[in-house]
Amino acid sequence: MSAPGAADRTEARRPTELTLVKAINAGLRAALERDRTVLVMGEDVGRLGGVFRVTDGLQKDFGEDRVVDTPLAESGLIGTAIGLALRGYRPICEIQFDGFVYPAFDQIVSQLAKMPYRSRGALRLPVVIRIPYGGGIGAVEHHSESPEAYFAHTAGLRVVTCATPEDGYWMVQQAVESDDPVVVLEPKRRYWESAPVDVTAAPVPLHRARVVRSGRLVTIVCYGPTVRTALDAAAAAGAEGIGVEVVDLRSLSPLDVATVEESVRRTGRLVVVHEAPVFLGLGAELAARVTERCFHDLEAPVLRVGGFHLPYPPARMEDAYLPDLDRVLDAVDRVLAF
Amino acid sequence: MSESSRDRRGVLAEEASFRGEPVQLLTPDGRRRSHPDVVVGMDDGEILAAYRDMVLVRRFDEEATALQRQGELGLWVSSLGQEATQVATARALRSQDVVFPTYREHGIAWCRGIDPVAVLGPFRGISHGGWDPREHGVHLYTLVIGAQTLHATGYAMGVQRDGAVGTGDPTRDTAVLAYFGDGASSEGDVSEALGHAAVFNAPVVFVCQNNQWAISVPAERQSRVPLHRRSQGFGFPGLRVDGNDLLAVHAVTTAALDRARAGDGPTLIEAFTYRMAAHTTSDDPTRYRSEAEVEQWRGRDPVARVERYLVDRGLADEDSLAAVRAEGDALAERIRRECTALPDPDPETMFEHVYRDPHPLVAEERSWFAAYRASFLDDEVGG
Ligand SMILES: Cc1ncc(C[n+]2csc(CCOP(=O)(O)OP(=O)(O)O)c2C)c(N)n1
Ligand SMILES: [Mg+2]
Helix, strand or coil: CCCCCCCCHHHHHCCEEEEHHHHHHHHHHHHHHHCCCEEEEECCCCCCCCCCCCCCCHHHHHCCCCEEECCCCHHHHHHHHHHHHHCCCEEEEECCCHHHCHHHHHHHHHHHCCHHHHCCCCCCCCCEEEEEECCCCCCCCCCCCCCHHHHHCCCCCEEEECCCHHHHHHHHHHHHHCCCCEEEEEEHHHCCCEEEECCCCCCCCCCCCEEEECCCCEEEEECCCHHHHHHHHHHHHHHCCCCEEEEECCEEECECHHHHHHHHHHHCCEEEEEEEECCCCHHHHHHHHHHHHHHHHCCCCCEEEEECCCCCCCHHHHHHHCCCHHHHHHHHHHHHHC | CCHHHHHHHHHHCHHHHCCCCCECCECCCCCECCCCCCCCCCCHHHHHHHHHHHHHHHHHHHHHHHHHHCCCCCCCCCCCCCHHHHHHHHHCCCCCCEEECCCCCHHHHHHCCCCHHHHHHHHHCCCCCCCCHHHHCECCCCCCCCHHHHHHHHHHHHHHHCCCCCCCCCCCCCCEEEEEECCHHHCHHHHHHHHHHHHCCCCEEEEEEECCEECCEEHHHCCCCCHHHHHHHHCCCEEEEECCCHHHHHHHHHHHHHHHHCCCCCEEEEEECCCCCCCCCCCCHHHCCCHHHHHHHHCCCHHHHHHHHHHHCCCCCHHHHHHHHHHHHHHHHHHHHHHHHCCCCCHHHHHCCCCCCCCHHHHHHHHHHHHHHHHHHHHHHHC
16 A cells, blocks of 8 residues: 655655544545545535544545535435445545434445345445544533444444554555445544554554553453553553553454454453443453353453443543543452452 | 415415515514515514513523633534524414424523523533423434434324314414424435424424534535425425514414414424524634625624614614613623533432333442442542
């Protein structure tokens, strides 16, 4: 894959500091440059550049035909993206906020996910759905949700989530190159955090988990917005001599269980952290799979830290709802004390 | 349809609804205008009262914007410029009528006796609602675009089943008012609501506040025909009214509500207005619209228009206008005081009302959470 604005090669070779927003923007730009069939579509993505400015400047540079302000209709957005994909295009759809994906649920779950199967492979639907997700920004209702389990539960969809600007840059490009539909979840509360993005190094494969900190005693598996939280907790535990390994899952469907398993075999303890409600969340699936595969290596039951079984609460209570450093450390203590 | 209800239709008659020109009874410079099908339904006292409502709602909105800027609210959604439509439609309601708003209808909330401080709750992040919908006949604000139009239609179908339409009893016959925006008109839910309302002849009036913008997307991106014509295809009347004209909006809404209460079915009113402020306090409209456009609409201000009318008619003077403004300042002062004093909710209350009946998982998580929090207090006490 080529670098964005690769005119100055030496400049491009040096990793640049980018916010997650800017990194995804650069990834979209690269995808639009590389392949004329790539389209960006959604509510307010054109003139405004998206409510988070992820698509800033793209309409100006690629035109209204390729960067499309759609009518306000999510079912319409995904449904027409399916039609465009049937005609050979590769649409990248933006859902404005997590809580507004549900009007498109039928198009995603019953149409997009199933059409390739129904056609016995005759049809391919390379549709990408980008969704800013998760809480922690003090937002009003429906702007802080974590709907990943619905999509990961749906056969036919691939689901990935970035935790860093570099992953943000690459994942959207890898997603658009996939011939399967891919849901890309973007942790909106990390949108403004910066980190170096190396646009020349080979990207990590789309569905590979990554050990982002090593440690001997406990494995924390996390993804998206909670990777930062888990790393902070691991640093705090490390200061007390407790070695915590942190695995950024990156892909929620398929799951890279092998990487998780390899870590858990060494540490013997697993804590899964996500913002989504614990009940029937990704943590439940990981707990089951790890227990099936590493039962004799486990020193303690797999613990889960996540949201509670309630609608996402009003913003002034979200700090109590979201897994934070203390909640993660509490689980680390418990898994060690078992 | 009976002859009497046909008469009542007036402007809602099919011929009238396709004239295209928005119904207007008060020009931007405050002069009365006559219309072949529509008569003013407010007397001078009511116009004065509605004027006061508009001024107070505007002052409330201004204060809420300031509170957001100062960090007391997480977000504010301004109703600036849409006061005439909101106050006029609310004032056309009878007490038994029920409203399903979007998230911008602060004028409705005000006219229906909801304390502005309660309206601020969700924007401050302390609640998802703020008032008891049954007490005020105003459903909670709905942020998911368009969804409430179906709820309104279903509610109206219930009204119908209760026999609360077409009895001729003015205290019993009930109408439902559903609001949505120009952007919302593209959502499937809204089309489905129009369809259901039509085939069931539901006593619902749809008010589309076409404020020209859905965040950064202009109304032309939502529809190639004027929005009021949508209802035609579903089989019921629609019309466009000058949404910045208190008298016209009140008159056409009164007629539409009468029609619904009489059992003659739904109506779509497109109130042609303008969102004078940013979409929300998070938005930057300079990225997508011109100051010239805003300036043009400033000349059609709904409040100034009524003010001119009142002064010209000798119904108000500098002193009485100043008195209303002072009342607004006092209201703003109270809103500020009470809003900033609103305590954050006890986080444990987030586990309440998830279900009506006991639920073991919620109970389990709640007690875990309580014990977890208590462990921090113990730490503090124990040093
Ligand atoms: C289903 C859904 N999709 C997207 C959004 C994000 N959003 C909030 S307001 C808005 C524009 C609404 O425009 P319009 O219906 O004209 O109402 P207005 O805000 O102008 O009053 C959008 C896209 C949402 N709240 N709900
Ligand atoms: Mg609008």
